[in-house]
Amino acid sequence: MNGLDLNKIKTKAIEKFEKAVGEKLVAIILTGSMPQSAYKDGWSDIDLLIVIDSFDFDVKRRIAEVVTQLENNSGIHHGVNVISKNELLAPILPDILLDGKTLQALIDLRKYPDRLIYSCESIDFKNIYLPDNETLKKYSISNMGMFLRRNRRTLTTTPHEDKNIKELLKREIRASLIITKLAVQCFTATPQEDYRNVLNLAKSLFTDFDFGVVEDNFRIIDQWHELKDEDELLNMFRKVDDYIEKFTHYVFEKFQNQ
Structure with a gap:
């Protein structure tokens, strides 16, 4: 378009x-x-x-x-x-x-x-209302929790069938990008926008975490129309789900220990 x-x-x-x-x-x-x-x-x-x-x-x-x-x-x-x-x-x-x-x-x-x-x-x-730094941090960490809960609810209540697996994967890839942005916002108290810039900032903030899944997400998005193999889609799904679980808990621990 x-x-x-x-x-x-x-x-x-x-x-x-x-x-x-x-x-x-x-x-x-x-x-x-x-x-x-x-x-x-x-x-x-x-x-x-x-x-x-x-x-x-x-x-x-x-x-x-x-x-x-x-x-x-x-x-x-x-x-x-x-x-x-x-x-x-x-x-x-x-x-x-x-x-x-x-x-x-x-x-x-x-x-x-x-x-x-x-x-x-x-x-x-x-x-126009603009959240202060403390509100920005609070809403960012809270929304990370919301996306984690939604991810679990989606995967435990929705049948994973050929007709919907790609749409479910799209939703979870978006969630993984958003929680990465929210984590950066929470620890910088600075609004973020471009997801590729967010990835670079996340790497510099959370140096002991592997962001390979997020890097793969950009490749997946670029090749979205070509993805059709169910086994390949499920493998991607597993990786994204694992990232959402591990990264949210990683950030929660860092937030709690500030």
Whole structure:
């Protein structure tokens, strides 16, 4: 998919959300790989943070309908998070109310204002909520635990069949990249973005840990369309799962012993 196609998808998303939500739509923010020019066909999702003036049942239902329409039209999964305007500017208990993906989107937005692709009114970026260093560390380590629990739940409750093994592997590779980023954020108290840069920082921070699996992940992503052999996919799966288990516990011990 080229830049023109991606721009069409962004334009269509703006049109549909604006029409469906009307005056309650405050902003649409690009997140994930798309604004980083790291979008890969067959691998990446379209990730959006939708800001609503206030919530009610009908607004939630209409947002769900728009997401379904966008996915059916494009054939691409849309990862959509939704927050209120108050949560954008002054959230109550943000480390509880806002999930890690949303916090990351707000951090990135302060750094890259062009990720705001729609706004019904002028937003002062200085007023957008930005977690302090302590909150950034807490949410980063907490989200590592969430990804570890989700990994275990996925592998113990979902049948590993030919039809879904590749999709499950994709999910776990993403998790392994995210927990690596979260670990670096936790120990540097600095927001991170590019996963290859994150890998280099992780190697310098955690010198006694082997990041060979993460290096292999980038090769797997580049060859994603070519991967079809089930035994090869399962072998990759085992390695990624082992990395998630070992690295999270390695980081937890370091965090506890600070």
